[in-house]
Amino acid sequence: MAIELIVTLIMAAGLFGTGVYGALSQTNLVMIMMGIELILAAGLLNLVAFWRYLHPEAIEAQMFVLIVMTVMAVEMAVGFGVAIARFRSRGSVEMEEARELKG
């Protein structure tokens, strides 16, 4: 019985749902990034669980985890770059106020 796997997947589902809610509901750029971090963390959890319980012989799975961690780091770096640029020029990182992209 795959009870450990299912429990882990449900936990990841919880994190994913929370992340989606956060990314959609927050008005602050940094808070949106936190939501996205949670979504990615849920993905990480799934990857590790699949490796551990289904295919421990496929070590590539761990490489995928490293790649997702890279993505998280990149997202943080670029996100903070945008946040700083925005904060310097507009004095706030509230996304309700960001409408310059309006075409």
Place this chain on the structure above:
Amino acid sequence: MSVQLVFLLAFGLAAVWFGIVVFRTHSMVRSALALLFSQTAIGAMFLVMQTEFLGVLQIMMMATEMSIMAIFMVMFMMDPGGLGEMDMKHQRKLSLGAGILAFAGATALALLADWGPIATEIPDAGEQVRLLGFELLGRSMLIFESAGLTILTAMIAATAMAVQAANRPEPAAPDRGPDRGKQHGH
């Protein structure tokens, strides 16, 4: 009920609970700390699942990342202790619906899918790291290298973005924004 399951449940519930706390506190510093705890709990789950290297890596990386995040929070919000009340939410119903739907969908998949037999034998920690090393520096070299290059690019891009803003003349008034957008757009 195995020991592994108990720990998975405990750390998993902790991770989800702290994940929810991130969006419920009224202080961004507390949010960042809650996210740190959540990510650490996930790292602990990795350890429970016998992937020592990834677990430790997750905890270390997230600790640094979240402390940086906390510093930024203080910088942007001028709210070190979370004393002031704040509410920064919009499109509540939509977000809540989307979150619940995403959770329900993923849970349904987890429960309904036929996962097949569970592996019991896994390589021990040292063997894992050895295999991962060979994987990264052998077959998947290109992918690994491009990941490194991506991080480097992101670092340079982020720095360039943050620095350039300082050199540019400050916009006279907020309403100059759209004009600038038009100049560079089509």
Place this chain on the structure above:
Amino acid sequence: MSALGVVILAPVLAAMLVLLLRQWAGVVAAGGALIALLASMWLLYGAVSGAPAALVLPGLPRMPLLLEAGSLTAILSLMVAVVAFFVLIFAVGYMAHDREKPRFFATMLMFVAAMQLLVLSADWITLLAAWELIGVSSYLLIGFWHGKPGVAGAATRAFIYTRSADLGLYIGAFLLIGLAGTSEISASLATTGTPAMVAGLLLLVAAMGKSAQVPLNDWLQRAMAGPTPVSALLHSATLVAAGAILLIRIAPMLPAQTLVVVGLVGGVTTVVTGLIALGEKDLKRLLAASTSSQYGLMLLAIGAGAWVVALLHLLAHAAIKSGLFLGAGVFQHARGSTLMDDIAGAGRAQPRVFAGFTLAALALAGLPPLAGFFSKDAIIAAALASPGAAWLLPLGLAGTVLTGAYMARALMQLWQPTSIAAPDDKNLRWMGWGLAGVVALAVGLGAAFPALEALLGEKMVVSTLAMMLGLGAAAIGLLLGWFVAPRVLLGPLYAWAQNGFAIAGGMDALVLRPAMAMARACNRVEAGIYAGVLGFGRAMMHLGRGTRLTDEAGIDGTIFGFVRATIRSGKRARLLQSAMIHRSLALTITATGILAIGLFAAPLFY
């Protein structure tokens, strides 16, 4: 280290050197191009003597990165190297007074290196990477003077047009990799049947974007906002050529149904853009439209089943068009503008430059014994011999007449009597040498064609009838262009041609087949990537409505319905772009959800 590495790395190293030294940028750049030129000559020598150079680099698991200089790729590599070398020589003079020379020459060299990589790649993954690289570098080069109004927009437009068409390359290449189980191009060409047709059509879309075929031709004329050496390189041997090169390389795989579409796209393009060129008021934009037209002729040749002929015309065109652009650059230098009225008489003031320009123009029109004569007649002969001769031949001949007409018009404008003297500038010497080099090629390249055919192991169809037809069409075109004003010649089409057969007007009626691609491009351009995802869904619904109209109102109804639907969906898509980040995020998540549901539901319908 084989010559393959030198061909690609010499420009890259030269670019780095340019950026480091920040002095003598032009000379260093030309030196790098010269080394690459010698190395690619060596490659061709290897291919001729039966020992083609090849390089295998470790890449993805089971899919190594391959570089190979077979006879076809070695010829193309030599073409790129030669044109790049002369254009860089020219640029030393042209950019002499620009303050940002290092940036210019470094980007040019990167462009050349990327193109060499594209030409020499023997597997799809390297090709995709190189394809992206030339896209980026062309964006940087078109937008080189980004301070000027309109330039940034032109660069963005070029990028988005080619970008959206590139999706075809991605899907097509992955389809071929999946079917063949290997990323080697030569192995994947063994694909046959329906998959080959689908993949061929997808790759055609990518080639249409890059080679500026109707209806994706608009960006090329706007790309004239870049410096003239960029245009010369971009039109003759690099970016625009990439599309035709892609089709030439996959031509052996294409089944008859796909060839019909390729020929039709090429034929329509050669006529439509020929008309645009005739109505153009700006010399550089005229040349740009003529590029589309000539690439249309190449596609027509591929459609007629004679890819060797397309290759020969590509080579001839590379030499001719770079010559024309370099000449135009000299005139632009003298008058500070490329508007037809402003450069009137510029040729009379600089007779030696004008002689070079004229030789190139006559070569393009197809007068013997210049290079264009042989390749153009070969195209007409191929069209005559192909099963689709009934419609390929008239389109090809019309394209030839138009070529003669617009070239004669440009020549006449340059030969007007004038009182403005040519400026005395020592930089002119560099430009002159660059121009002389490519014009010599444009004149003499025809003599090398038999040898090239022997090398490639294919024989051109020779036919006296085709020669007579081609020569007659060229002569008629030249005479019409010289003696009849375009306003009279084009008649009611004049105003229409001048705004480039604007998309909402009547373009749709001319090109029903690739209309889907256009709707997608319109949506992207208008509404940006996010809104495009949903907007496409809406366009599809409107398309459904449009289809229902067909039953009621016949073909006319479809055409107009489609136009209306495109406009309407564009308007709606614009509403979606509220510029609110959270709305965009919500849209993204919705679209992702729909995709996920589709993926999970797919097995149910299997």
